Amino acid sequence: MSKRVVVTGLGIVSSIGIGKDEFWKNLIAGKSGISEVTLFDTSRFKRHKAGEIKNFESGRFIPSEIKKFLGRASQFTIAATKLAMEDARFSPEMIQKDIAVIIGTTMAESSVIDFSGEMFIKEEWDRITNTLLMGTFSPSIARNIGYFFKTRGINVLIPNACAAGNYAIGYGYDLIQSGKVAMAITGGGESLSRVAFQGFQRLYAMAPECCSPFDKNRQGMLLGEGAGILILETLDAALARNAPIYAEVINYGFSCDAYNMTIPSRIGIRKAMQKALCNSGMSVQDIDYISAHGTGTGQNDKEESGAINEVFKNRKVPVSSIKSMLGHCMGAASAIEAITCCLALKEQVIPPTMNFKTPDDECDIDCVPNQARALTLRNVLNNGFAFGGNNCCVVFADTACRQN
Numbered sequence: 001m002s003k004r005v006v007v008t009g010l011g012i013v014s015s016i017g018i019g020k021d022e023f024w025k026n027l028i029a030g031k032s033g034i035s036e037v038t039l040f041d042t043s044r045f046k047r048h049k050a051g052e053i054k055n056f057e058s059g060r061f062i063p064s065e066i067k068k069f070l071g072r073a074s075q076f077t078i079a080a081t082k083l084a085m086e087d088a089r090f091s092p093e094m095i096q097k098d099i100a101v102i103i104g105t106t107m108a109e110s111s112v113i114d115f116s117g118e119m120f121i122k123e124e125w126d127r128i129t130n131t132l133l134m135g136t137f138s139p140s141i142a143r144n145i146g147y148f149f150k151t152r153g154i155n156v157l158i159p160n161a162c163a164a165g166n167y168a169i170g171y172g173y174d175l176i177q178s179g180k181v182a183m184a185i186t187g188g189g190e191s192l193s194r195v196a197f198q199g200f201q202r203l204y205a206m207a208p209e210c211c212s213p214f215d216k217n218r219q220g221m222l223l224g225e226g227a228g229i230l231i232l233e234t235l236d237a238a239l240a241r242n243a244p245i246y247a248e249v250i251n252y253g254f255s256c257d258a259y260n261m262t263i264p265s266r267i268g269i270r271k272a273m274q275k276a277l278c279n280s281g282m283s284v285q286d287i288d289y290i291s292a293h294g295t296g297t298g299q300n301d302k303e304e305s306g307a308i309n310e311v312f313k314n315r316k317v318p319v320s321s322i323k324s325m326l327g328h329c330m331g332a333a334s335a336i337e338a339i340t341c342c343l344a345l346k347e348q349v350i351p352p353t354m355n356f357k358t359p360d361d362e363c364d365i366d367c368v369p370n371q372a373r374a375l376t377l378r379n380v381l382n383n384g385f386a387f388g389g390n391n392c393c394v395v396f397a398d399t400a401c402r403q404n
């Protein structure tokens with residue numbers, strides 16, 4: 001028997017706030033988390049800014065004797081998980097239940113790769129420990145969450161790049177809805193690294209100063225970092241323990257473009273949105289807000305806008321991109337945007353697309369420019385697209401509206 005799946009806990013570590021309350025306050029205010037990169041030397045690069053997290057105190061969440069074994073992405077994701085568990089009112093007994101851990105990422109612990117490479121060049125071999133190298137293995141983030149919180153259920157890392165957070169939420173939804181697990185820790189985590197920064201520079205995809213999604217004069221994306229965690233469980237279980245309920249996960253849809261490694265396909269984007277609506281039993285009239293992938297690159301914004309207009313038949317549903325404030329948090333991006341969707345439903349407010357100045361005829365959408373907007377929200381769509389044409393869109397709903 002299928003079960004209704006709800007979100008009962010939110011945890012976030014981002015450049016505009018740690019914890020859902022600080023994050024939401026700054027997001028709605030349009031605050032930027034973009035600054036000069038200090039984690040590594042960018043003097044030889046043409047770009048120097050990103051959404052770097054500079055006020056993260058790992059000691060609030062992780063004992064020092066454990067921290068030394070963890071990369072930056074794992075530290076962020078463990079902290080976000082702890083915040084989400086507290087938010088969901090987890091008891092110690094609940095940790096012993098069959099809880100799945102499903103985390104998305106793009107580059108896993110790339111900061112550890114940076115460090116290991118630097119030590120190799122300096123021939124400081126003793127600093128490259130076996131424990132450190134274990135942190136570079138692709139499943140390390142999800143594994144470290146399981147180790148830290150002593151979970152014993154399914155443990156999976158999904159490396160589907162910039163849509164990975166949505167894939168993780170979708171898989172968690174499937175496991176709970178089918179009755180295979182009682183709860184799931186889902187989301188994504190990513191850290192800034194030299195290798196990621198250099199890679200996106202070589203793709204000539206990065207803006208010099210700010211990310212301006214859907215603006216005619218947009219110049220590209222900026223990288224970000226952080227983690228977003230959503231606790232999923234059945235509606236019945238949440239009601240029984242009087243847990244907070246932010247939203248219901250209605251369903252999801254995914255597609256693969258099979259077109260180009262870096263250039264998005266409008267057809268693939270359209271299919272993912274259509275499948276999400278179809279699987280959710282909804283029409284285009286049911287969606288009140290779309291959290292866009294909205295990277296600020298010429299091709300992505302044009303193709304996403306065109307796909308939205310094709311699916312929604314030019315109905316001007318509000319669309320916004322929070323990457324204008326956070327940068328592109330890669331594997332954490334769609335998870336953080338999913339948290340945004342849940343908070344938008346709870347607060348009945350849409351966050352803005354910042355840095356918007358000049359409309360673009362090729363991005364003919366209502367992008368909620370520069371100022372948050374209060375609006376009645378029942379159902380929202382979260383878009384996530386990734387290199388390789390891996391697309392995943394998730395539909396969230398106001399549970400109170402669904403019960404009525």
